[in-house]
Amino acid sequence: MSDFTLEDLETIVAARAGADETSSYTATLARKGVAHTARKLGEEAIETVVAAIGEDDGHLTSEAADLLYHLLVLLHLKRVPLSAVMAELARRTAQTGLEEKAGRSEAASH
Numbered sequence: 046m047s048d049f050t051l052e053d054l055e056t057i058v059a060a061r062a063g064a065d066e067t068s069s070y071t072a073t074l075a076r077k078g079v080a081h082t083a084r085k086l087g088e089e090a091i092e093t094v095v096a097a098i099g100e101d102d103g104h105l106t107s108e109a110a111d112l113l114y115h116l117l118v119l120l121h122l123k124r125v126p127l128s129a130v131m132a133e134l135a136r137r138t139a140q141t142g143l144e145e146k147a148g149r150s151e152a153a154s155h
């Protein structure tokens with residue numbers, strides 16, 4: 046299993062957003078802006094749904110990766126850090142009292 050994280054990709058996306066467009070798809074999305082990137086995210090979401098209904102788990106994995114990548118680019122363009130999203134998920138989980146299911150003993154909302 047890879048130890049590559051969404052935080053790693055967030056860091057790369059931030060670095061590549063200002064790169065030369067000829068060598069970086071992230072830079073192309075950054076230039077096209079929030080509305081374009083949001084539309085691309087919507088397309089990737091639909092492609093993920095279609096893949097999920099199909100039987101090829103490899104296709105679903107690929108579309109899910111596209112979806113997460115485009116979400117990270119959109120969050121970057123909107124200046125919303127992934128840590129804010131994770132904090133919101135942690136807050137919701139703390140409300141359910143299910144942190145220990147993730148191997149955590151302390152409430153994540155402290």
Ligand SMILES: N=c1c2ncn([C@@H]3O[C@H](COP(=O)(O)OP(=O)(O)OP(=O)(O)O)[C@@H](O)[C@H]3O)c2ncn1[C@@H]1O[C@H](COP(=O)(O)O)[C@@H](O)[C@H]1O
Nearest residue numbers: 054057058061062064068069070071072085110111114115
């Ligand atoms: N994870 C991704 C990633 N996932 C998907 N994509 C791109 O997202 C696009 C998917 O959109 P489409 O299928 O609609 O393809 P398209 O026709 O090329 O897209 P459009 O012309 O319609 O915008 C493809 O061009 C993919 O290459 C990604 N592009 C980059 N990354 C990662 O982002 C990082 C920085 O990449 P660069 O910015 O390219 O250096 C690296 O770690 C890359 O691996």
